Amino acid sequence: MxxxxxxxxxxxxxxxxxxxxxxxxxxSPDTLTLVDVVEPLAPAGFKGNVTRQAVDLSAAGVxxxxxxxxxDIIFHLAAIVSGxxxxxxxxxxxxxxDGTRYLLEAIRQEGAxxxxxxxxxxxxFTSSIAVFGTPMPPVIPDDFNLTPLSSYGTQKAIGELLLAxxxxxxxxxxxxxxxxxxxxxxxxxxxxxxxFFSSIIREPLVGQPAVLPVSDKVRHWFAxxxxxxxxxxxxxxxxxAPLGGRRSLALPxxxxxxxxxxxxxxxxxxxAATRLITRKAxxxxxxxxxxxxxxFDTQRALALGFRADASFEAIxxxxxxxxxxxxx
Numbered sequence: 001m002x003x004x005x006x007x008x009x010x011x012x013x014x015x016x017x018x019x020x021x022x023x024x025x026x027x028s029p030d031t032l033t034l035v036d037v038v039e040p041l042a043p044a045g046f047k048g049n050v051t052r053q054a055v056d057l058s059a060a061g062v063x064x065x066x067x068x069x070x071x072d073i074i075f076h077l078a079a080i081v082s083g084x085x086x087x088x089x090x091x092x093x094x095x096x097x098d099g100t101r102y103l104l105e106a107i108r109q110e111g112a113x114x115x116x117x118x119x120x121x122x123x124x125f126t127s128s129i130a131v132f133g134t135p136m137p138p139v140i141p142d143d144f145n146l147t148p149l150s151s152y153g154t155q156k157a158i159g160e161l162l163l164a165x166x167x168x169x170x171x172x173x174x175x176x177x178x179x180x181x182x183x184x185x186x187x188x189x190x191x192x193x194x195x196f197f198s199s200i201i202r203e204p205l206v207g208q209p210a211v212l213p214v215s216d217k218v219r220h221w222f223a224x225x226x227x228x229x230x231x232x233x234x235x236x237x238x239x240x241a242p243l244g245g246r247r248s249l250a251l252p253x254x255x256x257x258x259x260x261x262x263x264x265x266x267x268x269x270x271x272a273a274t275r276l277i278t279r280k281a282x283x284x285x286x287x288x289x290x291x292x293x294x295x296f297d298t299q300r301a302l303a304l305g306f307r308a309d310a311s312f313e314a315i316x317x318x319x320x321x322x323x324x325x326x327x328x
Contacts, residue, residue: 002029007079025233031050032050035053079099083193104163127156133148142249177235181220183223184315204276206324219294224314253308269328
């Protein structure tokens with residue numbers, strides 16, 4: 001089995017690669033192609049064939065040579081995050097939209113080659129709950145209309161429509177995953193507007209200060225990195241027939257307010273950790289957050305076998321187990 005991961009150097013890409021080579025993913029790749037704007041790390045202990053390359057996937061023709069190797073499963077994780085896409089409109093559309101369109105078109109052209117076997121890969125596309133915007137109900141149903149209120153959300157919504165159309169026409173077998181906000185993200189803060197959801201947990205757990213730019217009352221939809229990798233792997237292997245033409249779906253998660261996040265931190269790490277959080281309002285972030293969804297009814301995903309974290313405290317404990325050696 002040949003697996004291609006676009007965006008393999010990012011947090012999800014690295015963790016997905018590690019899970020795939022661990023032998024615990026239910027997939028047995030003998031060939032991995034890992035691609036990103038910077039060269040991905042070599043997976044430790046993998047005995048199969050590995051190709052690692054740093055390329056600009058938003059440039060026309062670049063992705064074609066990777067698709068020409070006919071990977072069985074393609075994980076399309078490559079994107080720039082919400083805050084950066086909003087700040088730089090040209091870059092956002094080039095990376096998040098053009099990169100997706102080039103990938104899907106490369107698959108179509110590869111399948112159209114004369115005198116070759118049919119090419120019909122599984123494509124797992126990481127979308128976002130940013131495809132939804134106000135006005136919306138407190139709990140968003142599976143059939144709610146897409147009304148993105150950011151360039152990032154618009155780019156992801158267009159990607160979903162393209163994925164569905166190329167699947168409908170029989171060029172590929174695609175599924176779009178509207179990922180919850182991934183929390184607690186390891187490493188340094190990125191340019192995502194949602195980054196503070198992780199930083200107010202991640203930094204205090206190692207004795208560092210964190211800034212909270214929004215109200216404690218803000219509620220949002222979360223999943224741990226561990227749950228997100230589980231979503232990706234399940235999407236690569238499950239039967240997609242029940243999706244019909246609606247190829248993208250919201251995934252199960254945990255709904256929590258910022259106050260509940262902080263209470264989970266207090267429960268795990270004590271009062272001293274919560275005192276490291278400083279409240280400093282940021283009107284720009286508050287405006288963005290006010291348009292974000294709070295909770296979902298994810299019956300379609302649950303029926304397909306996708307599973308969420310048990311609680312926000314469980315999400316915090318995942319971070320401690322995976323990134324801090326199990327100790328605070």
